[in-house]
Amino acid sequence: MTESLYNRLGGEAAVNAAVDIFYRKVLGDYRINRFFGTSDMDKQIAKQRSFLTMAFGGPNNYSGKDMRNAHSRLVDMGLNEDHFNAVMEHLGATLTELKVPPALIAEAAAIAESTRGDVLGR
């Protein structure tokens, strides 16, 4: 049996390292930072942590319906394909910066990609 992607990436320690880099990239990106509220930073960080845990194939309880509900307000604000692509870019760049092998990055990207329809409310 092969080890799970989550364990191969390094589990929670990897999430902790990635969240710091990822959220900074997102906030620094004028194309998308308006979708990431800045009033309560701790809450935002918890959300990014959940997102990365999920993308890393880690334990999570998200259903497609949760994804839809959580993002519907952002869809009303104009969240679209380009914004989703920008987040995917930052996910890839974050993992590259952490020297994650390309094959594993592709696996994580595929998991994140699988939420596209629900996130964009299609």
Place this chain on the structure above:
Amino acid sequence: MATLTLNGNKYPYQSNETVLDTLLNANVEIPHACREGVCQSCLMRSLDNSPPSLAQNGLKDTLQHKKYFLACRCYPKQDMTVALPDHEGNEIIAEVSGKELLSADIMRLVLSFEEEFSFYAGQFVNLKRPDGLTRSYSIANTPAQSNTLEFHIKRLPNGRFSSWVHEELAVGEKLSVSEAKGTCHYLPGKYDQPLLLVGTGSGLAPLIGIVNDALNKGHSGPIRLYHGSRDPEGLYLIDEMQALAENVENFDYTPCVSGENDREKFTKGRAHDIALSSTDSLTGWRVYLCGHPEMVNQTKMMAYLKGASLSDIYADAFYLSSSGK
């Protein structure tokens, strides 16, 4: 088999169960959501044995140090006495042993106590006067100064507690002091890490405690303190801080005034702007922010964007009491 104790009740712990499972199965209400160690809603604290390290993964180091843990990730190997995070520990009674005006509206209040009381410099306590009126204040001294607690109490317009401290509270009178709270404090380790501290108004109090604690523990990296106020009257302990900066090579102090002022000894501008622009990058820095909530929240974000790691930013926003000040 281990036993969990919560609020004096004992719960036998079944193997392969988490603390959260044990308590929920016994119909104890514990806030929780993800059950995966992510959302941190089931944060609890051990009052005796250290929690297993898995249960502390992802928590801030200052929380880990105080034995906080996530109930959904905690498989105890030994007996534990646990509490919810808002659990009130034992109060102590302390006696006013000194009062001294530090500026037009800031009073240094020194309390002496005899009971056992432990705290980290930079934490805060709730002070309660005999009629029950309670306010939170940051501790301005370090535990090294035995059996005293020092506070800087700013007099607020119509502030019931602060006016009482300024006008009526006399040496020899007694106050109740809650257990020390908060995670904005110094932890030994990484002694060569540069520290940036920014405070507005009486936000200087916890920062002085943190600076002294760091120096006492042998911190060798640069320690930069920025204290800000709109007008010069809002700054205090200026001479003491300048003297410390002269005597201690790795400590710098910059008093900042954002409003009009004609005195040369202050830097013109808002403390957090000046602090942030003093360095190109905050990568690798440890940052402490205390005082006005807007300043604290904004600077937290800016410091992070400038490269400070999330786990290296410690903040304590001073919210005014909403119930009639």
